[in-house]
Amino acid sequence: MNDRQVRTEDARRNLRELLNSVEHDDEHVTILRYQAPAAVIVPVGWYEQAKAVLADYEERWMNHPVTVTVTPPEAPSPGEGPYPKVRSVAWVETAAEIGDVSAFWTSGNSMSGLGIPMQVRTGTWRVSTDRVLRTVEDVLVGWTTVEGGAKVQWYQWKGFTRRFKWTESARAMPDGLHQANIALEQIRAAALDGRGPDQSEAAGIPFGFGLRGAAK
Numbered sequence: 001m002n003d004r005q006v007r008t009e010d011a012r013r014n015l016r017e018l019l020n021s022v023e024h025d026d027e028h029v030t031i032l033r034y035q036a037p038a039a040v041i042v043p044v045g046w047y048e049q050a051k052a053v054l055a056d057y058e059e060r061w062m063n064h065p066v067t068v069t070v071t072p073p074e075a076p077s078p079g080e081g082p083y084p085k086v087r088s089v090a091w092v093e094t095a096a097e098i099g100d101v102s103a104f105w106t107s108g109n110s111m112s113g114l115g116i117p118m119q120v121r122t123g124t125w126r127v128s129t130d131r132v133l134r135t136v137e138d139v140l141v142g143w144t145t146v147e148g149g150a151k152v153q154w155y156q157w158k159g160f161t162r163r164f165k166w167t168e169s170a171r172a173m174p175d176g177l178h179q180a181n182i183a184l185e186q187i188r189a190a191a192l193d194g195r196g197p198d199q200s201e202a203a204g205i206p207f208g209f210g211l212r213g214a215a216k
Contacts, residue, residue, distance in 0.1 A: 005030045008038065066094040066156055068141050070133045088133035090141075092117060092125040098143040098154075103127045104180045106140050106157070111181055114139065140180055155183035162187050 004027050011018060011031045021027040022041050029041040042050075073086040092101055103114040117125040133139060137158050144151045153164035164170075165186060170179050 002027045003030065004028065005032055005037075007031075008033045066092060066096075066098065066141065066143060066154075066161065068092055068136050068139055068156060068159075070136055070139065073128065085130055086128045087130050088128075090114065090127040090129070090133060090139050092127070092141055092143075094123050096123075096145070098145055100142070100144040100151075101125045102142040102176060102180070104140040104142075104177065105129070105131055105133075105138060106184065107138065111140070111177065111184065113177060140184055142176075142180060142183065153179075153183075155180070155187065157184060157187050160187050160191060162190055 002025065004021070006014070006018065006029060008031055011029070018027075018029050018041060022029060022043055026043055026046075028043075028046075030037050031039045031041070069091045071089050071091065073089055090103055092103070101117040101119075103117055105112050105114045114131070115127045115129045117127045120126045127139075131138075140155060140157045142153065142155045142164075144153055146152070153166075155162055155164055162183070164179070164183050167182060170182050
């Protein structure tokens with residue numbers, strides 16, 4: 001396999017020659033726009049194989065998601081001094097290797113940071129908050145995995161786990177809360193489009209929860 005870079009104007013003039021090189025010589029051609037990669041031309045077989053690998057990776061995460069639960073605090077917290085009273089605790093648990101765990105409070109169209117996830121043991125994070133969390137519907141959780149040496153961002157809401165798709169808005173404003181809002185929109189859109197488990201529930205249609213720590 002050979003990697004090759006061409007400018008947009010050269011690709012436009014020499015498209016037939018580039019396609020022949022990709023099809024017959026197994027070349028990968030990166031098209032540059034303003035000296036930055038804009039697209040890549042690859043052989044069909046390579047593309048189909050890459051799609052299958054990615055689908056398998058996402059399917060494994062859909063079948064073995066991070067578990068989010070909501071509980072009252074283990075003991076009353078008086079909230080003395082600068083520390084607020086702890087009214088609820090969100091737990092994040094998984095047997096997989098994850099990092100950069102984050103948690104956000106959601107309510108309708110509102111969202112804010114929930115608290116700093118503290119790892120209490122291997123595969124378990126605790127998030128204490130002064131908010132009253134009724135069910136896992138109130139919590140959006142994010143984390144990263146490492147795939148091929150690169151970080152992959154994931155989010156879960158209402159039991160629906162989805163790989164984050166980077167948008168121009170997310171790249172332009174790399175803020176955690178802004179990114180979380182985009183992730184929630186992506187989860188709802190995917191649910192309405194019929195992708196993943198419990199589509200109607202993730203889309204925000206009335207439902208009864210089936211997750212631990214949730215109301216029946």
